[in-house]
Amino acid sequence: MIREQATDKRNLRTVRHEGDLIVVGGGLSGVCCAITAARAGIRVVLVQDRPVLGGNSSSEVRLWVLGATSHMGNNNRWAREGGVIDEILVENWYRNPEGNPLIYDTILLEKVMQEANITLLLNTAVYDVEKSATDTISLLRAFCAQNSTTYELAAPLFCDASGDGIVAFQAGAAFRMGAESKEEFGEKFAPSADYGELLGHSLYFYTKDTGRPVRFVPPAYALNDITQIPRYRRFNAKEYGCQLWWIEYGGRLDTVHDTERIKWELWKVVYGVWNYIKNSGQFPEAETMTLEWVGQIPGKRESRRFEGDYMLTQHDIVEQRTHPDAVAFGGWSIDLHPADGVFSEKPGCNQWHSKGIYQIPYRCLYSRNISNLFLAGRIISATHVAFGSSRVMGTSAHVGQAVGMAAALCTRDKLTPRDLAGPPVRSLQQELLKSGQHIPGLTLHDPNDLTHAATLTASSEFVLNNLPPDGPLQPLTDSAAQMLPLPTGAIPHLTAFVTAEAETTLTVELRRSESRPGSKPHNHTPDITLQTLTVELRKGRQEVQLPFGVSLDEAQYVFVCFMKNPLVSLQYSAMRATGVLSVFNKTNPAVSNYGKQEPTEDIGVETFEFWCPDRRPKGHNVALRIEPGNERPGNERPGNERPGNERPGIRLFGPENVRNGLQRPTNQPNAWVAGLTDPNPTLTLTWPAKQRISRVELSFDTDFDHPLETVIMLNPETVSPFCVQDYVLCNDQKERIYEKTGNYQARNTIRFETPVQTSSLTLHLKTPSGTVPASLLEVRCYEE
Numbered sequence: 001m002i003r004e005q006a007t008d009k010r011n012l013r014t015v016r017h018e019g020d021l022i023v024v025g026g027g028l029s030g031v032c033c034a035i036t037a038a039r040a041g042i043r044v045v046l047v048q049d050r051p052v053l054g055g056n057s058s059s060e061v062r063l064w065v066l067g068a069t070s071h072m073g074n075n076n077r078w079a080r081e082g083g084v085i086d087e088i089l090v091e092n093w094y095r096n097p098e099g100n101p102l103i104y105d106t107i108l109l110e111k112v113m114q115e116a117n118i119t120l121l122l123n124t125a126v127y128d129v130e131k132s133a134t135d136t137i138s139l140l141r142a143f144c145a146q147n148s149t150t151y152e153l154a155a156p157l158f159c160d161a162s163g164d165g166i167v168a169f170q171a172g173a174a175f176r177m178g179a180e181s182k183e184e185f186g187e188k189f190a191p192s193a194d195y196g197e198l199l200g201h202s203l204y205f206y207t208k209d210t211g212r213p214v215r216f217v218p219p220a221y222a223l224n225d226i227t228q229i230p231r232y233r234r235f236n237a238k239e240y241g242c243q244l245w246w247i248e249y250g251g252r253l254d255t256v257h258d259t260e261r262i263k264w265e266l267w268k269v270v271y272g273v274w275n276y277i278k279n280s281g282q283f284p285e286a287e288t289m290t291l292e293w294v295g296q297i298p299g300k301r302e303s304r305r306f307e308g309d310y311m312l313t314q315h316d317i318v319e320q321r322t323h324p325d326a327v328a329f330g331g332w333s334i335d336l337h338p339a340d341g342v343f344s345e346k347p348g349c350n351q352w353h354s355k356g357i358y359q360i361p362y363r364c365l366y367s368r369n370i371s372n373l374f375l376a377g378r379i380i381s382a383t384h385v386a387f388g389s390s391r392v393m394g395t396s397a398h399v400g401q402a403v404g405m406a407a408a409l410c411t412r413d414k415l416t417p418r419d420l421a422g423p424p425v426r427s428l429q430q431e432l433l434k435s436g437q438h439i440p441g442l443t444l445h446d447p448n449d450l451t452h453a454a455t456l457t458a459s460s461e462f463v464l465n466n467l468p469p470d471g472p473l474q475p476l477t478d479s480a481a482q483m484l485p486l487p488t489g490a491i492p493h494l495t496a497f498v499t500a501e502a503e504t505t506l507t508v509e510l511r512r513s514e515s516r517p518g519s520k521p522h523n524h525t526p527d528i529t530l531q532t533l534t535v536e537l538r539k540g541r542q543e544v545q546l547p548f549g550v551s552l553d554e555a556q557y558v559f560v561c562f563m564k565n566p567l568v569s570l571q572y573s574a575m576r577a578t579g580v581l582s583v584f585n586k587t588n589p590a591v592s593n594y595g596k597q598e599p600t601e602d603i604g605v606e607t608f609e610f611w612c613p614d615r616r617p618k619g620h621n622v623a624l625r626i627e628p629g630n631e632r633p634g635n636e637r638p639g640n641e642r643p644g645n646e647r648p649g650i651r652l653f654g655p656e657n658v659r660n661g662l663q664r665p666t667n668q669p670n671a672w673v674a675g676l677t678d679p680n681p682t683l684t685l686t687w688p689a690k691q692r693i694s695r696v697e698l699s700f701d702t703d704f705d706h707p708l709e710t711v712i713m714l715n716p717e718t719v720s721p722f723c724v725q726d727y728v729l730c731n732d733q734k735e736r737i738y739e740k741t742g743n744y745q746a747r748n749t750i751r752f753e754t755p756v757q758t759s760s761l762t763l764h765l766k767t768p769s770g771t772v773p774a775s776l777l778e779v780r781c782y783e784e
């Protein structure tokens, strides 16, 4: 029994934690920062004020994670971010294809708990900052009401990933809140005061159909006069969760200190909307429906943005400017909302895309005046306009990973965050690339990777000479294009298969993406037409010859665009392969894609068409026969000729791709792809002498083009159809030294407790399916 005498005052229990890095905020940016840092070997304390991780993506708020893939609705191909965030999303895809927010929570908690280097404090809010000098934080104080404990958290480095910037604010870091003027950075999209300078908070609800009539009596605080919400005529009783993003309010208030007030207003709106749906008589389909969940804390879009040594601007995004210290990338549209939110007459959002993904410089990721403070998530150094794009969670998480790795390097080399922005940033970039983080325009050069000294041979190599006409036949109600990776030189001769309802003329355009050397090599916006063919069709099924007579001066993807003609049906193929994709000039209003982006006034964004893939199970390749082009016989590249009588075709899928420093398709497939009929796809690395190998890194194709929204969106499969699930690794004695079945992740790290001594490694892959050849994006081997 505990019995204490009456006393004047008591103190709470205080527990002290020390580490190399304290990460404040367990949203996706904080989680990915902490995991990356912990895996890089430093001790991390992750402090989160909520009972679960994920911030706005958690079951408490239920936003789906988006990033550069943009619901597959813009021209960013193979643009999922990579690294830890990808591992999380792919895990969620595997375990949770229904998008259950509670299952998603468990994945995040598990990922963090598996890291021995992370001390996780849940339900613990940081509330105070102690400094040892004007520019140096020495300690944070936090409080957990669940266990009545205060914490002292000390470390040489801190990362503020708290959304509102609780640490940076108290430490005195320079910040901004609201919008910059058009003049300050020359941003033509900067909003007027009338539009508003801050994005508001939102609250969502989920509903369910109980199968019997359900009454709804609204709480007294529900909004009565629904006409205050201009959207009320367009309500849809079936919308729930993220589809209610337009329930937004607070952009004219202080989005930090007025948050509770904003929440009450949002509750008022939520219950008012539901009352209208249930009781207005306009929605008979809602008779048996009830509210299943209503958000208790609002999702916060915007508050403070802290200043780093560089501020990301509209120009960086639209012009896709390159930066020597690029460590992450974004690709969501610049997405601003009217400050009056749900009460505004204006559209709920105003989104403008760039032609491709853009780099995010490291100098945006630390405070310019607090020497040991990193910034991650929505508070990074960006203008209000640039924040409109960089704030989404896929991008925030990617930025968090860059910070986690930067903190590890700072710890190892005793550097401040700013020190790392100079020449050492190259090491940061390389370490990030090794961890699976994609940085557009950068390739991995790892001198310790033994793969570079090996001879690579493969049992077969996919030759793209035939996408057989064994898929669906679909009317050309929208223009459709097949993306083909090509080397420099003549365009191959293509044959397509169509069925015409009547005599008609089909227009086929050969296009490519504008690409100035060094600027936008990874873009996939088909904005340059190389040649247009018009083909007269007779009624019925027929082959269409496409003798393009042009030449490519650089290796890249071309788009064979079959222009819309409702009298024509285009034959598709059942075959899918890594780096081979079809796209369509269709609309996707969810991301303001109306087929073509065409600003009506000069707001500093570009005009271009959207050509985007269809989601599986649709989205087949266009059936094509691919034969030598007109300019020279065959399109074999020097050094890649094959003996024998193999049919010519596109030969860009050779084994050398696994060590070219790129782990996803960019302007080329960057993958070794085996022949579809190869009974035992095998890649062999041979060294002139025995090697000592203790670690092998493999990267498989989890389809970086496919967006992996965490909630609501259902996925037709649980594993990427391109992903090799079963493989075996053998040594030079043909002994199995590793075997994996049921793989679904991109990155596989194989560690040998006792290093393997061998002069060769042979990797046997199982072909994923009868229509998808096996592929491998990267192999790396290490002695340590």
Ligand SMILES: Cc1cc2nc3c(=O)[nH]c(=O)nc-3n(C[C@H](O)[C@H](O)[C@H](O)COP(=O)(O)OP(=O)(O)OC[C@H]3O[C@@H](n4cnc5c(N)ncnc54)[C@H](O)[C@@H]3O)c2cc1C
Pocket: 024, 025, 026, 027, 028, 029, 030, 047, 048, 049, 050, 054, 055, 056, 057, 063, 064, 065, 066, 067, 124, 125, 126, 127, 161, 162, 163, 164, 166, 200, 201, 202, 203, 242, 245, 298, 299, 300, 301, 376, 377, 378, 379, 391, 392, 393, 394, 396
């Ligand atoms: C309604 C809405 C719709 C949006 N739509 C999308 C979308 O569809 N897809 C998308 O990707 N993004 C979307 N966004 C943007 C995105 O959710 C945010 O920009 C993103 O969550 C920012 O990530 P973050 O890690 O910085 O912050 P958060 O996700 O907010 O995470 C910060 C975490 O820090 C914690 N924290 C705060 N203070 C403290 C403290 N003192 N101590 C300890 N912990 C603290 C918070 O509880 C929170 O868990 C939307 C935002 C809103 C509000």
